[in-house]
Amino acid sequence: MLKKVLTVLLAALMAVACVPALFACEGGGSDGSYDEDGNYKPGDDGVVTVTFWGYGDNAETEVFGSIVEDFNDTVGAENNIKVNYRVIPSTSYSSTASTALGGSSAPDVLYVEDKYAKSWADAQYLEQLDKKDEDGNYVYPGLEDFLDGSVWESGISRYRYDVESATSTDTSALWALPKDIGPTVIYYNVDYFEQLGIEIISIPADELNGQYPEKGYFEQNGTWYFNNRIPMNWEQTVELAQRLQTEVETCDYGFFTEWWFFYGWSVGGDCVEYVVDENGNGYYEFTLDDDTYNYIVKNDSDPITVNGNTYEAGEIISYTDKDDLTESQKTNNCNELPSMKDAFLEFCSLTTDTTTEVGTKTDGSTKYGAGKVSMGANSLGSQDAEDLFVSGEIGMFVDGRWEVTFLRSSSMKTGSWDVAPLPMYYEEDDTSVHGVQAGHSGSVGLAISANSDKKNAAWLFLRYVAGVEGQTAQSEAGFCIPNQIELANSDVFLQEDQDPKNSIIFVEAASYETPGDWWYLKDSLWIDEWANYLNYTVREGNGTVDELFEMYGDSTQEKLYAYTNYTPSANSIS
Numbered sequence: 052m053l054k055k056v057l058t059v060l061l062a063a064l065m066a067v068a069c070v071p072a073l074f075a076c077e078g079g080g081s082d083g084s085y086d087e088d089g090n091y092k093p094g095d096d097g098v099v100t101v102t103f104w105g106y107g108d109n110a111e112t113e114v115f116g117s118i119v120e121d122f123n124d125t126v127g128a129e130n131n132i133k134v135n136y137r138v139i140p141s142t143s144y145s146s147t148a149s150t151a152l153g154g155s156s157a158p159d160v161l162y163v164e165d166k167y168a169k170s171w172a173d174a175q176y177l178e179q180l181d182k183k184d185e186d187g188n189y190v191y192p193g194l195e196d197f198l199d200g201s202v203w204e205s206g207i208s209r210y211r212y213d214v215e216s217a218t219s220t221d222t223s224a225l226w227a228l229p230k231d232i233g234p235t236v237i238y239y240n241v242d243y244f245e246q247l248g249i250e251i252i253s254i255p256a257d258e259l260n261g262q263y264p265e266k267g268y269f270e271q272n273g274t275w276y277f278n279n280r281i282p283m284n285w286e287q288t289v290e291l292a293q294r295l296q297t298e299v300e301t302c303d304y305g306f307f308t309e310w311w312f313f314y315g316w317s318v319g320g321d322c323v324e325y326v327v328d329e330n331g332n333g334y335y336e337f338t339l340d341d342d343t344y345n346y347i348v349k350n351d352s353d354p355i356t357v358n359g360n361t362y363e364a365g366e367i368i369s370y371t372d373k374d375d376l377t378e379s380q381k382t383n384n385c386n387e388l389p390s391m392k393d394a395f396l397e398f399c400s401l402t403t404d405t406t407t408e409v410g411t412k413t414d415g416s417t418k419y420g421a422g423k424v425s426m427g428a429n430s431l432g433s434q435d436a437e438d439l440f441v442s443g444e445i446g447m448f449v450d451g452r453w454e455v456t457f458l459r460s461s462s463m464k465t466g467s468w469d470v471a472p473l474p475m476y477y478e479e480d481d482t483s484v485h486g487v488q489a490g491h492s493g494s495v496g497l498a499i500s501a502n503s504d505k506k507n508a509a510w511l512f513l514r515y516v517a518g519v520e521g522q523t524a525q526s527e528a529g530f531c532i533p534n535q536i537e538l539a540n541s542d543v544f545l546q547e548d549q550d551p552k553n554s555i556i557f558v559e560a561a562s563y564e565t566p567g568d569w570w571y572l573k574d575s576l577w578i579d580e581w582a583n584y585l586n587y588t589v590r591e592g593n594g595t596v597d598e599l600f601e602m603y604g605d606s607t608q609e610k611l612y613a614y615t616n617y618t619p620s621a622n623s624i625s
Contacts, residue, residue, distance in 0.1 A: 080093075080095075080096035080097035080098050080099045080100075080131065081099070082094055082099060082504060082505040082507050083099065083130065083131070083507050083508055084507055085191075085192050085507060089192030089193060091130050091507065091508075091511050097131065098131045098133050099131060099132050099133070099505055099508045100134075101132060101133070101134045101135070101160060101505055101508050101509050101512055102134075102137065102158040102159050103119065103134050103137065103158060103160045103161065104138075104139055104148060104161040104162065105136070105137075105139070105161070105162045106139050106162060107138070107141065108456070108457075110456040110528055110529075110530050111530055113528075114524055114525055114528040114530070117524060118516060118525075119134050119136040121524070122134055122515050122516075122520075126512075126515055127512070132508045132512065134160075137158070144162070145167055148161055148162075148167075149167075149171070149176075152176035152177075152500060153174065153176065157176070157500040157503065158500060158503075159499065159500055159506075159509040160497060160498070160499055160500075160509045160512055160513050160516075161497075161500065162496070162497065162498075163177070163226070163227050163495070163496045163498040164495055164496070165209040165210065165493075165494060165495075165496065165566060165570055166570065166574075166575065168210050168227055168496060168498070169212045169217075169219075169571065170574055171226075171498075172212050172224070172226045172573075173217075176500065176501055176502075177226045177227070177498045177499070178226075178498070178500065178501045179225065179226060180194060180225045180228065180510075181194060181198075181225040191507075191510045191514075194225075194514075196518070197228055197534075200536075201535060201536055202228075202536065203229070203492075203539075203561050205232065205234075205492045205494075205564060205565055205566060206229030206232045206492075206494050206534045207225070207228075208566070209229075209496075209566040209570055210225055210226050210227040210496050210498075211223035211224065211225055212224060212226060212573075216333070216615065217572075217573060217614045217615050218325060219571035226496075226498060227497055227498040228496060228497050228513065228534070229495070229496055229497075229517065229534040230494075230495050230496065230497045230516060230517060230521070230525070231452075231494060231495060231525060231531035231532060231534060232493075232494050232531070232532045232533070232534050232539075233451040233452050233453060233492060233493035233494055233495075234451065234452075234490060234493075234532070234557060234560035234561045234564040235310060235313070235449055235450060235451050235490045235491045235493070235560070236449070236450075236471065236472060236473065236490075236556050236560055237447050237448070237449055237470060237471045237472070237473060237474075238440060238447065238448050238449075238450060238458070238469075238551075239279075239446065239447045239469060240295075240302075240443065240467065240468060241467050241468055242467045243299050243302060243443075246298075247294060247298055247299065248274075249277050250274055250275070250276050250277070251277050251278075251469075252276055253279050253280050253553060254278055254280055254281075255281075256281060263278065265281060266278065266283070266284075266287065267279075267281045267283030267284075267471065267474070268283050268287040268288075268290070268291050269287075277291075279469060279470070279471040279472075279553050279556070280471075280553075281472070282471075282472040282488055283471075283474045283475075284477045284486075285397050285476065288306060288447075289306070289421045289422075289424055291305065291306075291447075292304075292306035292421075292424035292447065293305060293424055295446035296424065296446065299446065301443040301444070302443060302444065302445070302446045303444045303445070304423070304424060304425055304426050304439075304444065305424045305425075305447060306401065306424045306425050306445075306446065306448070307425045307426055307436050307439075307440075307445045307447070307448040308398075308401070308425060308448065309436075309449075310490070310491050311398045311399075312491065312567055312569070313473060313489050313490045313491055313564075314395060314398045315338075315339065315391050315394045315395060316487075316489030316490065316565065316567060317394065317474075317487060317488070317489045318367065318389050318391065318394050318487075319347070319367025319368070319369070319370075319388070320338055320341065320370055320394070321338065321370075321569060322337070322339040322391070322567075322569055323336070323337060323338065323567075323572065323611065324338050324568060325568060326370075326371055328619075332617060333615060333617075334612055334614075334615045334617035334619075335572070335611040335614055335615065337577070337604065337607050337611055338370060338391050339391055339392070339395055339600075340391070340392055340600040340604055341370070341391040341392060342392045342393075342413045343374065343390055344387050344390050345367060345368070345373060345387075345389065345390065345391070346367070346368045346373055346385040346386070346387060347366065347367045347368070347388055347486065347487070348362050348363065348367075348385055349364065349384060349385060349386055352364050352383075352384040352385070355380050355384045355385075357375050357376055357380070358371075358372050367388070367486075388476055388486060389413070389476060390413040392412075392413060392596070393412050393413050393418075394476075395596060396409050396410050396412060396596055397418075399585075399589055399596055400418060400420045400421040401420075401423075401424055401425035402423060402425050402426065402427035402430075402591070402592075403419075403420030403421070403423060403591075403592040404420045404422060404423050404592065405420050405421070405422050406419065407419060407420040407592040409589070409595060409596060410595045410597045411595075420592065426439075426445070427586070427591050428586035428591075429587060429591055436448045436450065437450065437454050437458070440458075440468075441458070441461045449473065451491075451493055452531050452532050453530055453531065455529050455530060455550075456528065456529050456530040458550065459529065459549065459550060466550065466552070468550060468551065469550070469551045469553050470551045470553050470554070470556045470557070471553065471556060472488060472556055473489070473490045473560070475487065487563070488560075488563050490563075490564040491566070491567070492560070492561060492564035492566055493566075494566070497513050497516055497517055517534060519535060519538065522534060522535050523538065523543055526539075526543045529546065532544060532558070532561055539558050540558055545558075572611075573614070576610055577607050577610040577611050577614075580603050580606060580607060580610070581599055581602070581603035584599055584603065585599060
């Protein structure tokens with residue numbers, strides 16, 4: 052942790068050195084306007100100074116310093132706009148930004164994480180970006196270019212939020228644009244796989260042609276294979292992790308992840324679901340303890356309809372519809388998937404030994420630990436998973452694109468690491484996939500302060516950073532996936548001459564990974580109550596998932612009701 056703090060502070064000092072005008076007077080001329088064609092018209096009172104706040108490591112702050120400089124030299128110079136870039140240490144960014152936004156020293160443009168976007172919108176700190184004029188045109192010209200399908204929907208959707216209902220839909224107000232998109236993948240040690248005699252292949256499902264099964268890790272004719280274009284299931288992941296930590300002397304843990312929520316997403320659920328009661332009132336329901344099975348439409352099935360909703364082959368029946376499946380539909384049209392609770396048990400089992408009871412499964416049996424194939428919170432302590440991956444103590448770990456610049460600059464030699472898709476649920480004895488690929492797709496947004504008196508100039512800069520120019524610069528630096536889909540599929544991002552060789556996995560992940568429903572809540576109060584018990588008791592083998600739900604299930608649900616001011620009646624409590 053100390054290393055990270057020092058890195059951030061160093062980045063801030065470098066940014067000051069790279070941008071001489073960083074802390075110059077924040078005054079300047081009057082804001083400009085947009086004409087009927089969407090062109091910016093500078094004000095009549097000199098150069099407009101736009102302040103921009105962000106954070107990040109050396110790689111990120113360096114590239115954003117360059118983006119600011121390029122903007123100032125081109126678009127800014129043409130329009131009498133100068134951007135001053137200030138780097139805030141990441142450890143204090145949220146508190147510093149919150150204080151500034153609530154006072155009189157707010158920046159004009161700033162980073163906003165999705166977990167703060169909702170609360171800042173609630174507090175009226177942020178400018179709504181998709182406002183329209185009396186003619187129905189966007190107040191901020193060019194916004195439509197980000198809403199026409201050219202930007203990852205998972206990036207746009209996480210910054211939509213309706214203040215009145217405390218919910219997010221595809222029509223909710225937009226408060227930020229994604230500066231990047233960050234789906235998660237498995238990073239793996241290529242050298243360790245070779246030590247185990249595992250042959251690494253890279254063949255997409257539609258190119259297998261029957262030569263290999265549609266599996267991520269398998270044995271064929273006496274040889275073990277790892278296909279880095281096909282997801283493993285959870286059993287394969289655990290089996291491979293156990294081999295790594297028992298057969299490779301320097302590997303203490305075969306697999307590491309802190310991302311508990313994508314287990315549930317793989318079976319089509321979320322730990323929080325938005326539901327509507329019989330009176331038409333919406334609320335959030337805590338579903339992590341749901342012990343009813345999930346169902347996916349068979350690959351060879353015709354579409355089926357439940358409660359007026361039609362599901363195609365390969366689609367998972369929603370949480371609100373699955374209880375209304377007929378027995379015929381379950382038997383003839385669907386494959387069974389684990390319950391949300393069973394999926395959660397799988398995650399909790401990773402950090403405990405094989406004799407430890409993790410909790411009671413949906414079928415009434417007891418789930419035991421997987422053999423400590425992953426580190427728990429106590430074991431990890433102040434260490435960083437990426438550092439332990441570099442030192443060889445972890446063989447595989449789950450994280451986002453942001454790790455790439457760190458690993459490229461680490462002591463790991465070229466070609467000794469690569470990436471693969473996250474695991475999913477499918478039957479061990481079947482080549483047919485029964486489940487969906489799912490995972491956490493992170494993002495940081497770019498927002499305009501509601502109190503800015505230079506909103507039009509600020510939008511011109513924000514559009515530049517979120518557009519092709521800014522996204523190209525970020526992609527070339529290697530630390531993020533551009534929000535522009537076409538750009539992400541180009542050599543600008545894929546960079547096949549650099550590690551990881553399999554960067555296409557990030558692009559494929561971005562197409563299906565999601566922030567999840569719970570990211571649309573305006574704070575994490577519903578998690579805070581039981582997170583410590585999960586990490587420091589259950590995952591350390593000193594408590595069970597059953598005990599977690601017994602202790603915190605009801606109070607967690609009460610907090611979720613509070614988000615929408617929902618008061619359950621006797622016939623609407625699930």
